[in-house]
Every structure is written in C-alpha cells, then in structure tokens.
Amino acid sequence: MDKSKKFYVTTPIYYATGKPHLGHLYSTVLADVQARWHKIQNINTFFLTGTDEFGQKVAQAAEKANKDTKAFIDEFIPAYKNLWKNYEIDYTHFIRTTDTYHIKAVQQWLSDLMQKGDIYKGAYEGWYCTPCETYLTEKDFEKDVKNPLCSSCERATQWVSEECYFFKLSEYQEKLLQFYKENPNFITPKERAAEVVAFVAGGLQDLSISRTTLKWGVPFPGDEKHVTYVWADALNNYITGIGYGQKSKEEEFQKWWPADMQILGKDIVRFHAIFWPAFLMASGLALPKKLLVHGWIKVGDQKMSKSRNNSVDPQGLYEQYGADAVRYYLMRQMAITQDGNFSLDDLEQKITSDLANDLGNLLQRMVMLADKNGISEISARTWTNQEKELKEASDEMESVFRKEMNRGFCHMALGAVWKFLNQSNAYFHQNEPWLLARSDRDAFHRVLSATCYSLRAAAILLWPVMPKKMEELFLRIGYPFSLDVNHVAVIGATWDGVFTLQKGEPLFEKPELKNQELDNVEESTKIKEEKYITIDDVIKVELRAGTIIECEEVAESDKLLKMLVDFGEQGKRQIFAGVKKYYSPDDLKGQQGVFVTNLKPRKMLGQESQGMMLTTKDAEGTVAMVRPGKNAVNGILLQ
C-alpha cells in the first residue's frame, strides 16, 4: 500500500423517504468507481455514503404514511444496503444522520461556531421549499409574486415566520470568490462552477439554520426549542463520518480530511459549493479538493425522482441484466457534463455491442481458438511492429484513462478503453490467427499472446467499473489479481509474462431482444418455404382470445406497453408488448386480441410477462394487433 497517498470520496446522503432509484445508484456507482480506481492503484481509500434522516421532508413523508418517523426511515435502510451490495458498492462506512455520534458532533460544531460568533440568534420571515429543504432568497423570485415557486424544483413554497439562529454566510462572500478563483477545478465541470460564482457574486444573505416549528431534527445545543436546519446537519456528515467530533477518532479524521472528491447531482450544487465551504471555513477546516457535479438521469424529458413517480427500479435492472452491465451503461452513457436519458433499448444495445461483442467475443474467440489448437499456456514472443504498435496503443489508453478518471470524466475514460478494444479486435482479425494455427505456429502464438496483453490491460482499467466480470476475465487468462499491488503500473511494464487460458461461458450474455414478442411473430409469420413444420409443431402453440382490460406505458422503454389481459375462465395475465409506437394505452383498453398463452414466462424490467400478443407488420413497418373473429369468448382456444 502506498501510505503516502490517500483518497477520500463521498456521495450525497439520500433522503430516507423511499427506496433508492436509478439516480441514487448513478451517484453511488460513480463514487464506487472512483474508490476502486484508487484501490487498484494500491492507494488507501475511504468511501462514505449514507442516508439523510432529519428535516421536514422526512417528517412529512412519515406522517403521510401514518408511521413513527424513525420506524418509517428504518424500513428503507435495508433497501439501500441490499441494493448497494447487489451492485458491488464497496463503501467503507454507511452513515445515518440519526446516529448518535453524528448528532453529538453536529451539536459540538454548532456550539463552537456560536462561541466564535459565526452563529447568532435572530428572526426569519420568508418562503421555504420543503422538497428542497431550502429558504428562497430575494434573488430567487420576482418581488410581486404572491406565492413564489421554488427556483430549483419549481414547486410551491410555504411562508415561514419564526425566531431562528443564523449562520453569518454573508461574511464569506469574498473568501468564497477568492477560493473559487484560486482553485479553478474545485467545482467540476466548469459549467457548474460558472453558475455558482455568478450566484455568490450577486451577494449572500445570512443563512437561517434552525427551526422552531419542527421537532424532527438535531436539537440545537443550549436552546432545545430549536432544531437544526437539515442542511446544516446533513453536510457535516462528510466530516462526522470519518471521526470529526469524536476524541477517539481524531487521528482518523486528520488522516482522511479533506475529501479528495465529493460526488453530487446538480440539484444540490449550491448547498455543496456555497454553504459547505463556508461552514468549513468558519470551522477552520480545509476545503474538499473537488466537487464532481453530475447531471440528471431523465425519463422522457423529466428528471427521474421519487416525487415525480417516474423512477426506474434499479433492483429490477439488476435482476435482468446483472450489476456490471448496468454499472457500465451508467458510467459510459451518462456524460458527467450533461443530463442523459435512460432507455432500456440503449442499455440492451450497449450490452450487445460493447460488452458481448467488442470485449466478451474477443476473449471467447481467443481462448476457444487456443483450446482448439491444444494451447493453454502462452508465453511472450518476439514482437513485430504490429505488436509494438498495439503496446503503444495500450500505453496511450492508460494515459488518457488516467487523466480522464482523475478529473472525474468516467465516460471519456471508458471511451479510451473502447478505442483500444477496437484496435485489439482489428489486430486479431487482420492477423487471421485461425489460419496461422496451421501455417505458422510461432506467429499464431504471438497473436494469442499480444491479445492476452491487450485484454489484461483493458480489464485492469475496467475493473473499477465492472469488478466481478473483470475478475472473471483475469481468471480466464490466468492473471493473478489481488488488491495489494498497483495493477495500473503493470499495464506500462514490458510484455513478458505467461498466460494460462481457461475455457468458459461467454463473459456477457446478449440480452434477448426486448421486442422478442414482435420478432417471434415476425419470424413465425414469415413464409419459409424451405422449412415446413408439422401439425405437431402447430398444436404445441396455444393461441387464445383475450380482452385487454388494463394498459399502461412502461416509462423506461420506448417500445413496451404493459397490459392486463382477461382470458375468461383461464384467468387474467400480465403481458408486455412492443407496440408503444403504434398504440396508446387508451387505444388498446377494451380491445380483444390473440395471444400465445403457453410461452415460457419471461422477466421484463423485473416483472413477468406471461404471454405474447400477436401482431402484423405491413410494408411500411407499421404494426397492428391481430384480432380474433367477432364475439370470441375470452380464453377460447384458436384452432
């Protein structure tokens, strides 16, 4: 372990008002990838994540559910922890803001700042946004508006008038501006930095940091009528989670603070780039080295969120596609600088093209070819210019990857790996090793060997993103992997090792086409003169008439509609069909169609499809449902 270096990374702590959705997973995978990127270089790493459990938003959600607040929150913690486990999120510590050590440390922090004069008592009157847990400032709305909407989430605000404690934020305006100037990469990407600087330059008001109308919060030290404003409590998790405020953990805290990278979505950039540094300045603590601010995952044109009820369940994706494929998709598809749309079609396409074809196939073809020719051990050969070029490309990949990962641009780093994988595939195919196996054994060995080096280099860099799959790849080429060496340094070393190959299943499974229902129908309706089937084949297929009694869009898919179909005495079934482009749910409700009812049920987005709707496709590609004859009884068998 390189003791001279350390890396401390954090995620936002998520409101414990529901199960985690794909947006939460995205931030958390970003942090996990960063942590692993440092671990694989043998750098000592601390990764903090957790839940935000105080404040009006949480209290209101519990009240709505008619539950005791703490009991309500406790129910969601396993959902977070299990999901993180499934997705190989290897955090060091999971903080809950209701943990006693955190509450005590926040109270100590408040007392210290009161003593220093950075916190004072006053009165607050103004608009408050509960979903964002934030007070509107004068700049946030037009003066003559009666009940302004929140400038961030555009939802209604409430008028609040109460005695409260203030933090002297206004005193930090110049210091903050100076800090941003001296540390131009503090807020990454730059677009986000510009917004923050403009906001601070426009003037800062003191910040109300306590509430009297709310009970669910950290009690204010010395004045228990007040509870702490949730952001003043929550932001401090980044220091209390590594020992701040605990005597026995002072050394630990000194070791890890300041954070090297704090990951967050653009919705909470002001809190992290303005309040948080000001709080730290007031406490005399160093500021984090980098805030990595990412965009939103959207469904259609809207931000995915619990309150909009459009969130994608990451557990379903995990069950259907596996953790590594989803991790890869999120890291590759979402550019850190932009919002990105989530679509199942894209996800499936990326798994097929990037993972199964470019990466998995190269490994599979190489190993199978070696096996077919009785080779399991491959040692280094004398390289020709071609291999030397490939090695140079590998070094180039490593250097671009390093630069991009260190600034937090994971999608660009992955782009560099795929550029190299394309070069490696081209090298393999151009050399036609299947011919060399017969004509030139030495050259055959050389191509296999260079391909092993290429795969190893790519897999080392991909391990932070797809740890399980890459460990499988290491096994298949016989590369010993453990976290006590700097593997990234191995990439640039001379190519002089021995690889031991092992046969196995393809590394990535190609997802069945989501539109399998349609495709199956297309296939079966194509007249294939050369392939007749017998009557036995025909009667195997159970076709029944059924009425669609419920139908809704599947938000995460461009193609699927989810239907509930009534088959009379045969019961009701949930069936997915890829007809979203051609029908709205209302078009289909009440319609009678023809369905295959003995097709093996299959999972779609974690839910079962229990049949298949028959459709036709005309010359223009327009799809239409097949209908049974007039007045068919639901459930009747078509023969």
Ligand code: ME8
């Ligand atoms: O704001 N796309 O918690 P939160 C991408 N407790 N990321 C998303 C997302 C989306 N559609 N939706 C959520 C809070 N996120 C506070 C934070 S920190 C001291 C306190 C991610 O549950 C993103 O990181 O609303 C965003 O900043 C965070 O979840 C907000 O989670």
